[in-house]
Amino acid sequence: xxxxxxxxxxxxxxxxxxxxxxxHSTISGNEYVYWYRQIHSQGPQYIIHGLKNNETxxxxxxxxxxxxxxxxxxxxxxxxxxxxxxxxxxxxxxxAGNMLTFGGGTRLMVKP
Amino acid sequence: DTAVSQTPKYLVTQMGNDKSIKCEQNLGHDTMYWYxxxxxxxxxxxxxYNNKELIINETVPNRFxxxxxxxxxxxxxxxxxxLGDSAVYFCATRTSGSSYNEQFFGPGTRLTVL
Numbered sequence: 001x002x003x004x005x006x007x008x009x010x011x012x013x014x015x016x017x018x019x020x021x022x023x024h025s026t027i028s029g030n031e032y033v034y035w036y037r038q039i040h041s042q043g044p045q046y047i048i049h050g051l052k053n054n055e056t057x058x059x060x061x062x063x064x065x066x067x068x069x070x071x072x073x074x075x076x077x078x079x080x081x082x083x084x085x086x087x088x089x090x091x092x093x094x095x096a097g098n099m100l101t102f103g104g105g106t107r108l109m110v111k112p
Numbered sequence: 113d114t115a116v117s118q119t120p121k122y123l124v125t126q127m128g129n130d131k132s133i134k135c136e137q138n139l140g141h142d143t144m145y146w147y148x149x150x151x152x153x154x155x156x157x158x159x160x161y162n163n164k165e166l167i168i169n170e171t172v173p174n175r176f177x178x179x180x181x182x183x184x185x186x187x188x189x190x191x192x193x194x195l196g197d198s199a200v201y202f203c204a205t206r207t208s209g210s211s212y213n214e215q216f217f218g219p220g221t222r223l224t225v226l
Contacts, residue, residue, distance in 0.1 A: 032212070032213075034213060038155075041220075042217075042219060042220070043116075043202045043204070043217030043218050043219055043220055044155065044202070044204075044215075044217045045217065046214040046215065046216075049212055049213070049214075085153070087155075091213065093212065093213065098143065098160065098206060098208075098213050099145065099157040099160045099167070099169070100157060100213065100215060101157065102147075102154070102155040102156070104153075104154070
């Protein structure tokens, strides 16, 4: 699976959009971009995933650049409960066992 | 109803002991995983298991073994516990019928080896 690079930490004001970048310059054509988050003392939680097109669900939006070398997770109206570590993961769907490889992630602090 | 549950939540034990952590899921998923999150917060896959095959991360010592009494459970057995085994262990599940890789995680078990 391709390696990802994320900023170690970010701050966001409550109610504002949180934009979390991820660099995956070595991504290959059959690899998807997944985002998970881990709130303190909880297990990771799936947020969203995409291949080429931008995606949106009830939690977030995922913007993938045309060359697919980077992406941005957008939380449109961050709340204090969105404070968590956000992980960007790149993997193909035929990965043996479908195991996830987590990097260091971005620690997002939403402030009042 | 908790989708993925783990017991115990906390486990404190002595070096050299053998212990088990239990994972139960009520999602009807056929694939289960164990992850280890160490003190530096890195989350690492240990095992992937479904009723057909077990895939082991090559870095996992053979003191660790997953055992599945039925499709709803995947327990983690650890023999001869070492200080370095102290970590939070997460169970996760997924359905192989899904075209994508949404995994559902349990709340974690914090293991402390003294």
